[in-house]
Amino acid sequence: MAANAPSRYAITLQEEHEGDKFIENLNPWRTRLWIQQILRWTEYGIIVSMLCACLLLLISRFIPWPTASYWAFGVAAGITLCAIAAALWYRPSFEYSARYIDSQHTLQDRISTALELRNDSTPISVLQRRDALRELRKYRPETTISLWPGRARLLTFGIATIAIALLLLLPNPINTYLRQQAALQARLNRQIAAINRTRLAIDNQQTISPEERAQIDKILRNIAAQLQQSSNQEQAQQSIAQAQSQLNQLRDQQASQKAQGRADASASLQNSSNTNVSNTGKALASGDSKALSSSLQNLASQLAHMTPAQRAQLSQQIEQAASQGQNNPLLSSALHQLAKAIADNNPSEVSDAIKNLESAASQDSSNNTLNNSINQASQSLQNAANALASATDNSPSQNTTQVQAPGQNQSPGQTNAPGHGQGVSGQNGQNNTNNNAGKNEQVFVPGQTGSGTSNISQDGSTGTVQSGNSVPFSQVIAQYSQMAHDAIQNSNIPPDLKNLIQGYFNSLEGR
Amino acid sequence: MAHKSESTSPQSEVKTSNEVQFEASNQLNTRDISEIEDKLETGQPDEADIEMFMQIAQQLESELCSIVVGQERVIRELLLALFAGGHVLLEGVPGLGKTLLVRTLSDALELKFARIQFTPDLMPADIVGTTIVTEQSEHQSTASRRVFSFQPGPIFANIVLADEINRATPKTQSALLEGMQEHTVSVGDTTRPLPRPFFVLATQNPLEMEGTYPLPEAQLDRFLLKVLVRFPNAKDLLQIIDTTVGLQTLQARQIASGEQLIHLINTARAVPVATHVKEYAIQLLLATHPDQEDTPDPVRKYVRYGASPRGLQALIMTSKVRALLEGRYNVSLEDIQTVAFPSLRHRIILNFDGLAEGITVEDLIETIVEETSTP
Numbered sequence: 001m002a003a004n005a006p007s008r009y010a011i012t013l014q015e016e017h018e019g020d021k022f023i024e025n026l027n028p029w030r031t032r033l034w035i036q037q038i039l040r041w042t043e044y045g046i047i048v049s050m051l052c053a054c055l056l057l058l059i060s061r062f063i064p065w066p067t068a069s070y071w072a073f074g075v076a077a078g079i080t081l082c083a084i085a086a087a088l089w090y091r092p093s094f095e096y097s098a099r100y101i102d103s104q105h106t107l108q109d110r111i112s113t114a115l116e117l118r119n120d121s122t123p124i125s126v127l128q129r130r131d132a133l134r135e136l137r138k139y140r141p142e143t144t145i146s147l148w149p150g151r152a153r154l155l156t157f158g159i160a161t162i163a164i165a166l167l168l169l170l171p172n173p174i175n176t177y178l179r180q181q182a183a184l185q186a187r188l189n190r191q192i193a194a195i196n197r198t199r200l201a202i203d204n205q206q207t208i209s210p211e212e213r214a215q216i217d218k219i220l221r222n223i224a225a226q227l228q229q230s231s232n233q234e235q236a237q238q239s240i241a242q243a244q245s246q247l248n249q250l251r252d253q254q255a256s257q258k259a260q261g262r263a264d265a266s267a268s269l270q271n272s273s274n275t276n277v278s279n280t281g282k283a284l285a286s287g288d289s290k291a292l293s294s295s296l297q298n299l300a301s302q303l304a305h306m307t308p309a310q311r312a313q314l315s316q317q318i319e320q321a322a323s324q325g326q327n328n329p330l331l332s333s334a335l336h337q338l339a340k341a342i343a344d345n346n347p348s349e350v351s352d353a354i355k356n357l358e359s360a361a362s363q364d365s366s367n368n369t370l371n372n373s374i375n376q377a378s379q380s381l382q383n384a385a386n387a388l389a390s391a392t393d394n395s396p397s398q399n400t401t402q403v404q405a406p407g408q409n410q411s412p413g414q415t416n417a418p419g420h421g422q423g424v425s426g427q428n429g430q431n432n433t434n435n436n437a438g439k440n441e442q443v444f445v446p447g448q449t450g451s452g453t454s455n456i457s458q459d460g461s462t463g464t465v466q467s468g469n470s471v472p473f474s475q476v477i478a479q480y481s482q483m484a485h486d487a488i489q490n491s492n493i494p495p496d497l498k499n500l501i502q503g504y505f506n507s508l509e510g511r
Numbered sequence: 512m513a514h515k516s517e518s519t520s521p522q523s524e525v526k527t528s529n530e531v532q533f534e535a536s537n538q539l540n541t542r543d544i545s546e547i548e549d550k551l552e553t554g555q556p557d558e559a560d561i562e563m564f565m566q567i568a569q570q571l572e573s574e575l576c577s578i579v580v581g582q583e584r585v586i587r588e589l590l591l592a593l594f595a596g597g598h599v600l601l602e603g604v605p606g607l608g609k610t611l612l613v614r615t616l617s618d619a620l621e622l623k624f625a626r627i628q629f630t631p632d633l634m635p636a637d638i639v640g641t642t643i644v645t646e647q648s649e650h651q652s653t654a655s656r657r658v659f660s661f662q663p664g665p666i667f668a669n670i671v672l673a674d675e676i677n678r679a680t681p682k683t684q685s686a687l688l689e690g691m692q693e694h695t696v697s698v699g700d701t702t703r704p705l706p707r708p709f710f711v712l713a714t715q716n717p718l719e720m721e722g723t724y725p726l727p728e729a730q731l732d733r734f735l736l737k738v739l740v741r742f743p744n745a746k747d748l749l750q751i752i753d754t755t756v757g758l759q760t761l762q763a764r765q766i767a768s769g770e771q772l773i774h775l776i777n778t779a780r781a782v783p784v785a786t787h788v789k790e791y792a793i794q795l796l797l798a799t800h801p802d803q804e805d806t807p808d809p810v811r812k813y814v815r816y817g818a819s820p821r822g823l824q825a826l827i828m829t830s831k832v833r834a835l836l837e838g839r840y841n842v843s844l845e846d847i848q849t850v851a852f853p854s855l856r857h858r859i860i861l862n863f864d865g866l867a868e869g870i871t872v873e874d875l876i877e878t879i880v881e882e883t884s885t886p
Contacts, residue, residue: 099787099886108834108843113785123557124781128840 018129019118023094025136026115030097032141038087043149043157045083049076050160057167066178069168104144107135181231184388188236191384192224198380199224207369212250216377219246223381233388240385247378255371256492258328262364265325265335272317276302281321284331287365289358296354303342303350315343334360481505556778561835563771564778568594568836571766574619578761579612580754581747588738588853589616589712590836595828596776597735598691598711600676600726600857607740609714610672616712617670618763620772623706625668629679631722635686639696640664661698666690669706669769673713677723684730687711691733708772728816728860735825736850737857782831784842787886792826792847798879799859807882810875813865818858825854848880 053072060068092100098112114132117125149157199220203213223243230236252258262284269281276299283292303311322335334357341349484505488498556564568590575586585601589612592599601609610626617624627638640663648655665671666687676684690696694705713734715726731737743751754761767775797803800817801810810817830846837846856872864870 095787108837108839108841108845109785109788110839110841110843112787113783113841116785117783120783122555122781122783124555124561124840125783127558127561128783131840 022118029141032145033092033097036145041083041087043153045080047156049079050164054163061172064178110135188227192227195224202373212370240381244381247374251374252367261325261327265321268321268324311342315339330360477508556781560778564775567767574763578615579608580750581743585738585740591829591832592736594779594832600734600737601714603740613672613712615763619766621765621768622669624670625665626672627665628674629676633679633683635683638664638666638686670710676713677715681724708769731857732819732821736853779832782834788842794883796823798883807878809878813870815862816860818855822855822858844885852876
């Protein structure tokens with residue numbers, strides 16, 4: 001009997017083998033639990049991701065969020081992937097598997113205790129391990145651990161699917177607001193580009209002093225920055241109005257009177273029988289400094305050969321021109337000085353008077369150029385304001401009438417930069433809304449109080465009258481033409497521009 | 512395991528025949544048990560030991576249940592404490608069979624049984640024994656001389672029934688303390704070992720509280736379990752009538768000896784406990800303390816002191832026994848939860864609010880078990 005009894009070494013080997021056997025028997029359960037965990041966590045990940053996506057889409061219906069759908073998709077994909085990755089990474093341990101089996105089959109912690117004591121060789125531990133192994137073999141992981149999703153998860157998944165489908169399919173009211181904001185931003189960007197082009201054009205004008213150029217440049221830069229930061233129509237319009245006000249402060253308030261005085265003086269000089277005086281008048285009228293200097297030098301040379309009577313007559317003509325140009329005090333004073341010097345036949349005084357006259361003409365010309373630049377900038381801002389307002393006019397709530405001139409192919413809100421056909425005059429300093437043929441233009445007139453809004457647009461071939469509060473073009477054009485006529489007559493607009501404006505309205509009435 | 516040898520005093524150099532007989536029997540008893548324990552320490556219990564445990568425990572339980580009717584839960588909890596080597600405090604109204612239970616247990620285990628009826632005038636010497644002057648005849652002469660000899664008290668038995676322990680004064684109650692904890696008794700300057708196995712089964716009546724001295728917490732803590740003896744139901748009462756008032760007198764048959772019982776106690780100690788089960792027992796114990804982080808709110812509100820580490824020892828030891836009684840070789844979480852009630856109910860001290868609002872320790876333990884998460 002003693003010889004057949006197993007040795008201690010053999011018993012130890014057998015016990016170790018039993019420990020390994022126990023792990024082998026537990027391994028299929030662990031693998032099955034891992035698969036179940038992957039599936040279950042993935043299901044939870046999908047459900048949680050869909051709920052998060054629903055939440056984001058719901059938020060986007062209350063808060064402007066253009067990229068909400070992309071975020072919802074990204075978050076959903078991210079959560080799902082994270083869930084899968086976590087399920088793959090955190091593999092169930094043998095301890096977890098043992099406790100799971102114990103709890104599922106009410107094995108009174110047999111499996112977990114046996115797992116912990118799998119290397120224990122005491123007799124009672126061996127007995128316990130065998131008991132646990134016997135109990136473990138009574139069950140199969142395929143029947144114990146189900147891989148099918150539970151009813152609650154399926155129900156939650158269905159609800160989340162319906163919710164997300166509704167949120168995606170039903171129109172989001174806040175998207176309209178977002179589109180308007182995007183359109184506003186696009187219009188603002190176009191106007192900013194136009195203002196920048198105007199600013200560069202003014203910066204390239206060498207006839208304006210650097211200080212004045214810097215001031216205009218600063219104003220235009222500021223308005224461009226303010227427009228960039230504007231969040232709504234009103235704010236942009238207010239910024240433009242402020243910039244226009246600042247530009248008007250730079251403008252010479254007497255500019256039109258000075259121009260009138262200069263025109264009168266030059267006209268009077270042009271009527272002189274003396275060629276040099278007449279040329280001087282023409283040079284003054286055209287603003288040609290070289291021609292002015294040449295004609296005055298010729299006049300100075302001519303004085304030496306003139307009789308006193310001729311000089312007195314010449315002096316009188318110049319004096320008359322000075323009187324005619326009294327609206328331009330500097331020019332009038334220089335002409336008075338020249339007339340007196342000619343009458344006194346004092347060559348040095350004549351020379352000084354000629355220099356003063358050239359200086360006055362030059363300064364006058366410079367002021368004129370400055371005003372033209374300011375007008376150009378102001379017109380650019382006005383165009384921006386009009387373009388922004390025109391886009392808003394498309395909404396029925398606005399009380400503005402938009403009239404698009406014949407032959408225009410421009411969409412609402414678009415404006416033209418100087419040099420692209422916009423009728424900005426570089427000579428008279430007045431706002432000019434006329435365009436060359438075939439070029440784009442927008443003309444805005446005040447809406448009729450109490451009669452809603454009028455919005456008439458024509459694309460050159462077919463006219464379109466928008467519904468809503470718009471009024472027919474033919475009903476307002478006569479009234480607007482009369483208003484424009486009255487305004488022209490009561491202002492100091494040069495005659496050629498008056499004719500231009502009148503012709504424009506005549507052309508509108510004819511359509 | 513070697514026990515501390517008995518110290519002697521000059522006064523007891525000359526011993527009476529009575530004392531010599533007592534010491535001889537006691538020393539023999541102690542030597543035999545030491546041999547058994549030495550044998551057990553050298554090797555773990557094997558399959559035969561465990562089978563023997565299960566067989567004896569099952570026979571003992573069925574034997575007790577056949578005589579003490581309607582107290583299956585009490586018998587089970589008594590066996591838990593018995594095989595765990597601890598003392599039991601039985602609480603119940605008179606007439607429920609507490610004394611019968613203890614006497615039947617001693618009969619079934621062939622152990623020396625002693626009953627002490629605690630009364631207010633009971634003295635410590637009535638329990639542990641005293642030194643008296645006796646006549647001793649000289650050898651080879653007719654003369655005799657007077658000598659001091661130790662007269663052992665009833666505590667020198669294997670199973671001591673301390674009936675109505677709360678009726679004695681604290682001084683007398685404390686006479687049991689050393690014996691329960693150290694298994695020794697000190698009288699004068701002499702320390703004497705108690706026979707092994709040694710079990711104290713104390714009873715107390717929860718109703719008649721007038722003129723009683725409630726056991727102090729230190730002494731309560733020395734009882735492994737506190738078992739509540741409840742009134743039997745109608746069916747059990749009918750069986751009690753049939754078995755007790757007839758001509759037939761039931762007598763328990765002997766199931767095991769004292770030596771076997773010690774062997775079974777050591778077998779139960781070898782039952783393995785997994786780490787997560789130990790951690791759960793610790794969590795349960797900590798949850799009885801009102802100042803712990805995860806303590807349930809009722810405990811925080813109504814408990815003055817929680818259970819001591821002896822409570823944890825009681826949880827684990829009785830759980831091991833329960834596992835074997837249930838036919839398992841390991842301790843489960845359910846074992847811990849089941850034994851939590853008798854192990855902790857006398858170790859949780861209610862505060863004034865708890866007493867005033869009539870909160871029971873049973874409810875608190877139930878709350879603790881429910882709210883303590885299983886690993």
